[in-house]
Amino acid sequence: MASIRSDDSAGKPSVHSIKYRKVDGTIGYKRHVTKSFQHMPGAGKFRGNINTNHEFLFRNLDEQDPEKQHFRIKIDLLIEVDGMIIDHTNGEYNGNPNFQ
Template sequence: MSVKQVIKRKVAMAWLRSDDAQGNPSVHSVKYRRLDGSIGYKKRVSKSFKNLPGESGFRGNLNTNNEFLFVNHEKANQPFRIKIDLLIEVDGHIIDHTNGEYAAAR
């Protein structure tokens, strides 16, 4: 079994917001915790610009928005939201949400 790489939250968010060489949103796999505590997995998702909350659309600062809007390419481009704090993995990489605040004192 291979060891999964741990990435920082800001790296995961940069990957999810990125576009491919043609300017289209890049496609990723995501693993997340649902609000009921169960684990969810989506194999092919990308960021979405449709059905955005508010008149001005999705706020640019994802940390204050607290959720990420995706399109599920496996289900006829169905839009869905995931709370950022509930994301577990992106493309098989484990997300570290602590940003170092729990690092051991030296």
């Protein structure tokens, strides 16, 4: 998760690719996203601290409509970031084929 930064060393937005599980169980993929802190429409405000919010706010750079660029993903639904698989089991899996 530390690799998801809002900007790089030159101060430009850091671009990532993400794969995630949608609420309906299907897999989603976005090729070019940046971390975002912009509030989304609605009554609730986005809290930038992921420890209390449990989600990331991203901006989809491939989306042309500015109203649809910003989206949220629960951390637990992220599968891959920049091709690296996210292990949500805290290391319990470790490639063990018998893990259930």
